[in-house]
Amino acid sequence: MTVTTPALADLTTIRVGGVPDRLVAVDDRDALVAAVLEARDSGEDRLLLGGGSNTVASDDGFEGTVIHIRSRGVDRLPAPEGRVRLRVQAGEPWDDLVALTVGNGWSGIEALSGIPGSTGAAPVQNIGAYGQEIESALVGVEFLDDITGEEEYLSRAELGLGYRTSTLKRGRSGVVLSVDLELTDGTVPGALGAPLSAPVAYAQLADALGVPLGSRVPVAELRRAVLALRSSKGMVLDPADPDSVSSGSFFTNPIVSEQFARSLPAQAPRWPQDPLEPDTVLTIPLDGVHPMDVPPLAAAEYTVKLSAAWLIENAGIRRGFALPGSSAGISSKHTLAIVNRGGATGADVAQLASFIQARVQAEFGVVLQPEPVLVGLEL
Ligand SMILES: Cc1cc2nc3c(=O)[nH]c(=O)nc-3n(C[C@H](O)[C@H](O)[C@H](O)COP(=O)(O)OP(=O)(O)OC[C@H]3O[C@@H](n4cnc5c(N)ncnc54)[C@H](O)[C@@H]3O)c2cc1C
Structure with missing residues (x-):
């Protein structure tokens, strides 16, 4: 049986890019570590790819190995009263995670609803939208430095996050294995009404919700409003929307x-x-x-x-x-x-x-x- 390697056009949301020399799909953390170390030891170039929503590739493909990250899993870590800490594997789709947190009444990343791609790539450019950035909920990441081959924990401060940037985007070599986030638990006993969002920090979103800037609204309502605004701009992946x-x-x-x-x-x-x-x-x-x-x-x-x-x-x-x-x-x-x-x-x-x-x-x-x-x- 001949297995053909898919083109990068099939793995990226803008659908351009030729066929890479080699493609390795990894479905868990251990396989991700092994693939990155193998590429390092072979001395060949490697390209990490999650959802391919922030990658635009040449029609020549890629000389080396593309590591397609598909590791999944969300675990709860111990957290102070009223807070929720999650460890999320790198390949977990970001918007599935946001939907999960909103569904549980946890706030902190709800304005980042509808951003495509993987959770592991989210700190790479400190994803942001509608007045929120992942930075405000990020605790740190489990990281494999592929120069030393060592696994380490990088705190939010060590990631050097800024507007659509981080030390990773600026060239620090390695792979995010998992991402730790800390959110607010809006379902704590005694809290009245529906769990609330973080304060609305974007004028257009406040207008869409019909509330003053700085208000808190039910977290699920905020997600709905963000998704509607994003759709109106072609900023939600939608097979029916060529934009x-x-x-x-x-x-x-x-x-x-x-x-x-x-x-x-x-x-x-x-x-x-x-x-x-x-x-x-x-x-x-x-x-x-x-x-x-x-x-x-x-x-x-x-x-x-x-x-x-x-x-x-x-x-x-x-x-x-x-x-x-x-x-x-x-x-x-x-x-x-x-x-x-x-x-x-x-x-x-x-x-x-x-x-x-x-x-x-x-x-x-x-x-x-x-x-x-x-x-x-x-x-
Ligand atoms: C319709 C649309 C709307 C968007 N809206 C927004 C928005 O509102 N705000 C925003 O900030 N971005 C937005 N983006 C950009 C994109 O969705 C985000 O940057 C997203 O985090 C990219 O995730 P990905 O898994 O698709 O990354 P990929 O394209 O797969 O990878 C992006 C970069 O990160 C690296 N990388 C991937 N995974 C890892 C990892 N585990 N460890 C280390 N490096 C890794 C890759 O090598 C590459 O350099 C949008 C994109 C689209 C298509």
Whole structure:
């Protein structure tokens, strides 16, 4: 019997990417450890893949082994009164986990409803949406360092989390084996009514719920509202929605200095941003900031977050846009998502992303940075 290796297009949500040299699917923690150590010992390159929802791969596939992480399991750990601690295996689908926690009346990750992918990948870019990030519920991760071959525990602080980043996304090599989260138990005896969410921290979500910012609503209601908002933007994987054949937002919101932000049109949205961690500033390309910001500023001076969607739209690129002859296009619901409209290649996606980058740079002097991990592709 011949077993054919699936293409990365079959394992990623944007459905592009060629056939890798080798694919190993691992169904439990031990198999994951063994596969990572085997790849390390053989000296070949390896690519970790969970749900493939933040990976955009080249049409050439991957020279090396793709380790497809499918380990499952959620265990309860001891926790203080009123709190719930969970240890979640890396391959557990993130949204199944959110549904489980909400179903039990536990709050802390409910605004992250509907984000595709695996739990092990969630700390990699500190997933966030609607005013919540995994950081606020994260205790730490069981981690296999594939340079030393040692298993260790990395606390939240050691993961260096920031806006869509962590030490793992910035290049620390290894695999998250499991993720520990701490949530609030809204079902404690004596609590009145339905278990409540964490305070609503996003204006659009508060509006959708018809409550002031900072309110708590039943946790299940919050999940429903987030899923409805996400669906309206094509941000929930849905076989019936062609706009969801994407990697979610393709670009992160740029973080710039106050001085640079002042050079933009007054109507450009901007939000205060906690000063960056010193090592994150390396992720901002030095040629990607306005000439006024050269020589490079200290990390602490990058304090303003801009809207990538606004920059793209105001560089003249609208929803539904596509380059002539290309099957990659901008989502018809959300300017930040690049969509495979059917038969697009990795090269089509990269070409459109580079085009957007160049237009925004020419118009505003900002080089947008891709949010997904690009494998064998460059912008
Ligand atoms: C429709 C849609 C909507 C989205 N909305 C959001 C959103 O609102 N907010 C948000 O933050 N993201 C969003 N995303 C992006 C994506 O869902 C998240 O980044 C998710 O956490 C990726 O999980 P994954 O398992 O699919 O990662 P993959 O694409 O499989 O992997 C992503 C990266 O993590 C690495 N990795 C995977 N598993 C592990 C592991 N166990 N240990 C170490 N490294 C690992 C991979 O090597 C790769 O570099 C969206 C994506 C889509 C398609």
